[in-house]
Amino acid sequence: MSGMLAIYQREMLILRKRFFRQLAAIAVSPLLYLIAFGLGMGKNLKVGGHSYLEFLIPGLVAMNSMTQAFAMSSEINIARFYWHIFEEFQAAPIRNLSYVSGEVLAGITRALISVVVILVIAALSGVVLSYNIYFWLAVTLNAFVFSSLAVALAMLVKSHSDQALLSNFFITPMAFLGGTFFPVDSMPEWARYILHFLPLTHACKAIRAAAFGQRPVYSSFILLAVLGAVLFVLAFKCVNRARE
Template sequence: MRSAQLRRSPLSTLLQDSLTVFWGDWLDLRVRIVQIVSSGLVSPLIYILAFGLGLGSSLDTVTKPSAGDNYLQFILPGMVALSSMVISFGGTTFSICGDRLFTKTFEEMLLMPVHPLAVHLGKMMAGILRGLLTASSVILVAIIFTGKVWSFLNPLFLLVLTLNCAVFAGLGVIVGLNVKSLEGVGIYNNFVIVPMSFLGGTFFDASTLPIALKAIVYLLPLTYTTLGMRAAAYLPIQQFPWFVIPVLLVMAIVLSGIGAYQFSHLQD
């Protein structure tokens, strides 16, 4: 038994340590599941009522959306993407920021006999879980409004959703490691997350924009998420924009690499 433990591969050790860090966050998350699931539902629900049912009823009389039977169906995948983005980013940022600045337990975590990369991966997995939990409540609303269960629960839709959570959990780790106060978190939220909520293709078809605006919009990861989830929900598999998967995957890996580097070189 002892020799088997000694022969355990570094990758296996890293995975087990990451799951240990993740489990610590899960023990905190599980007592607040209802709060977490509902916290990201408010804004999407307001947008659904105001834009999908309010503005959408007028738009449906003059035009047909590029995906879905009406404007409400058109924006619902964007609302799922939006909720997962907000909570994956915000939950991860505040978790790390709170440990660093208020409870002062972050230093103790860094002293644990685990590789810093394992701490980083564990925090990212917790952020992904937060996003998926919150998105599940919006998916339920989307199913109720449309009656299309498979559209929002098919593997391709869930894959794009998970990649989106990974991208913004990775961004949340970076911000959480660098902000000096909660006001700093608010600045990132106001200048990055809020503009992306409206410019990431959630309320419009990005392909119809002028070239100059299209160049800006397609720099945003949420645009690729919305594009992929909308296609996965309503369009035939032959029309799915497969490029969104490698784009989101590369973004998640790059952000994860930056966060892992900062974890390894952190002097707090």
Template sequence: MDWYPVLLRELIIFKRRLLKFGYLLSAMMLPIIYFVVFGLGLGRMVQIGGKSYLSFLIPGLVAMTSMTNSYTWIANSLNLNRLYFKTFQVLYLAPISYSAIIIGEVLAGMIKGLFAASLIIAVGFLTCPNFGLTLPFIVALFLNCFLFASLGFVVGMLSKGHEETATYSNFFILPMGFFCGTFFPIERIPDFLKPIVYLFPLTYTNILIRKEVFDNIALISILVLIFYSFILFGLGLRTLKNYSE
């Protein structure tokens, strides 16, 4: 249980920031804008698979919001603590295992991602009568938060400055949010882009999160997400073991 103090520290920091209205509003501003513009605006004129566009959009916004918040919380805080505040070095020298550090940090990122996603889910229940939670939805949400929190840990350890963290986000997180099935079906993506899109893990989250049952495609998506999760978590652990600064 030596990972618990690491997690508790991050949760205390998150609680203090959460009490600030501006912080919470800024974290939710982008998905709310997408929801109003695409869902309530253009969505009234569009149907996908015989259902309203809003019922298609909300799961995608949940996937994108959980990805962004899980990743950003870890990447930014770890980068700042490591390079500017120098508090990560204190944690690194503490008498706890390397696995405890990464587990505590990744769980903290997951909790922040789940919290942000829960706000979008609440909006979905209030605005979309066809919206509901399924078991594939829940599995996809947890795997997505774990995966991108692990990615955030890797980026936070490797980046040499706060600007570099933003660069990683612009090259990976932002394109995934728009091209991996959040706002429109993956089948409508041009063929020359599909090989690239299917390399991104958010694509499989968006596939799984819209499934009602565990069919073959859902199971393949789960295996891909687990594969990415193990790779990123292992890479983060290896980066932590080789850390020297």
């Protein structure tokens, strides 16, 4: 437990040192999407009875919580290949489980901070949705999935340059196809079938339904929880692979 807290505390200390830079970095992309898609198209466009801006906000919450949780892979790689701080963790008497738990928890925290930033921006744009328990549960599960994936992949890559590949293969396609900017239901059947396998599609569904005060999408909650657990175990198994 104290090993996990030490890992988590280190990530939070780093985050605190860069807090305002980090906030600006978190805010810039949702702000651009809101201006470009939301304000540009949002006034006249309706999706499922909601304005496009209302439709977009939960999508941005899902997308940003994904990217911020997944950014842990980049943080770990910098600590591993550039600062060599990972050696300090490897030489410490802590279990792999503590290490993975600390990093995953840090990823979830980053994701939750990014969601608060988006909700503030949304409120300033005049959009206030229902931020109930299901909303926060869906966001947390989404962050759990991508934070665990981030730790697993960070343990598997062999150099810092592989990091860009990870984002290109895992994150960018999901950000654009997972239902952030358009309803997946409006896609052709074959595309809907494929997109159904993306975790972000389920995160968008769950977060959007909660934000619109609709009945919770339990299947998406279960899927995200199971996938998160599988990826967490994978991350745990991968830690030893990072040792020479």
